Amino acid sequence: MRALIAMILMSFASFLAASPVGVDNIRVWSAPESTRIVFDLTGPVEHQLTNLVNPFRVVIDISNAKLKNELTQPSNRDHHIQRLRSAIHNSKLRVVFDLKKSSHSRSFQLNPNGIYGYRLVLDIFDKENSKEDVVKLSERIDVNTPEPRDIIIAVDAGHGGEDPGSIGSAGTYEKNVALVLAKKLANKINSIHGMRALLIREGDYYISLRDRIDKARRYSADLFVSIHADSFKDPRVSGSSVYVLSQKGTSSEHARWLAKKENASDLIGGVKLEDKDDVLASVLLDLSQTASLEASIDIADRVLEGLKKVGKLHKPKVESAAFAVLKSPDIPSLLIETAYISNPQEEKKLKTRKYQDRLVNAIVLELENYFRNTPPVNTIFATNNSWEYVIIRGDTLSEIALRYRVSLQNLRRENRLITDKIKIGQKLIIPFRGS
Secondary structure (H helix, E strand, C coil): CHHHHHHHHHHHHHHHHHCCEEEEEEEEEECCCEEEEEEEECCCCCEEEEEECCCCEEEEEEECEEECCCCCCCCCCCCCEEEEEEEEECCEEEEEEEECCCCEEEEEEECCECCECEEEEEEEECCCCHHHHHCCHHHCCCCCCCCCECEEEEEEECCECCECCCECCCCCEHHHHHHHHHHHHHHHHHCCCCEEEEECCCCCCCCCHHHHHHHHHHCCCCEEEEEEEECCCCCCCCCEEEEEECHHHHHHHHHHHHHCHHHCCCCECCECCCCCCHHHHHHHHHHHHHHHHHHHHHHHHHHHHHHHCCCCECCCCCEEECCHHHCCCCCCEEEEEEEECCCHHHHHHHCCHHHHHHHHHHHHHHHHHHHHHCCCCCEHHHHCCEEEEECCCCCCHHHHHHHCCCCHHHHHHHHCCCCCCCCCCCEEEEECCCC
16 A cells, blocks of 8 residues: 555656646846846746847747747837747747847846746846947036036936835835836926936836946936835834935945956046055045945935925934945935835825825925035036025925025025015025025
8 A cells, every 4th residue: 555655656746747837927128228038937947048149039948848828029119129939949948039139148047935936037138338338428427527517316216127126005016106206206306407317217127236326327426316115014114214325334335346446447536446555445435435425314314304294204313224226335325215105005195196296396305405505516506506496385484494494584685575475476596505
């Protein structure tokens, strides 16, 4: 009897081993500089990746696998893939990606995590030097130009593509909320003369954390702002938070850049590191990081004060953490957790235009205030001593003075006001030097 049971178990095990792994779906995420393809699998697989030319294509052979559904063709807007094809080749599932141009590729597998099962990930991306080509010469910022320039604020929508971030109880994806808020934030910034926004992620696709920093640096950003929506296992937790890089994260990044100083040119105000000895390079990096962190904390404090007027704060002070996306040594950086998407009430608010606009207006107001009072050299803000503000419904003179951190007396004097009475549509001159 035991021998029979053993034989049955062995036969069943052999059957399972021979059963093909199902490819439930093939998802394509198109980004400007790369395309990510995700195979959703019922189990782990063995695979082989091959790059071919004349014409350009990427071939992936997956052992003991079966495609369950028809292939979905990529969008015409995809920068890399022309079309997908599949066939059975030497008892393997072969998927061919016909490319629009010569590209690099890499692949790796992921174990089940959260809402996803086993995945095989294929990245198709531009050749190494093409990232610089993405930034047009006319769009690059020369900080040494004699002409006054715009202040560049990099706005980063967290997560994207196959990485949804947190998911609310009503099914709201953090990546979608973050992108909507980031686009609104960018539009608001672009409406201010002397400020220009750089959207790090413009659509629903994946960008690595390092690539987000690199893009901000290629555009010579003056500030990096990453937008998120927090989550916690207890749905009652709520409120906004603002983070800067922790000292631990600063020291680890310091070591990383020092170890790669030959590739870290122009990190600190045009001073190159590759021709400096380790001690001097370390001192220069430390000075750069200290200045950036101090600016980050100052801006974060202001933004937190602005968010306090919109809703509840999760913590009353700026917090610090070793977020990789905050680790640029030469760009002040902050991460804003706008609300808890895991809180049903806040999840609902995050989807409303009214709340989104209030969040964005509060953030941009504080960013503008900071740069009006601390303008980078050679910027349009640095050449102006005041700017106009148009009165809207609900404004009072004292609130405007408090909002822009100027004294009520200076505000009255600048506008030759005898009383504090103002009216909708009236233009005020806001002085920003010496409140």
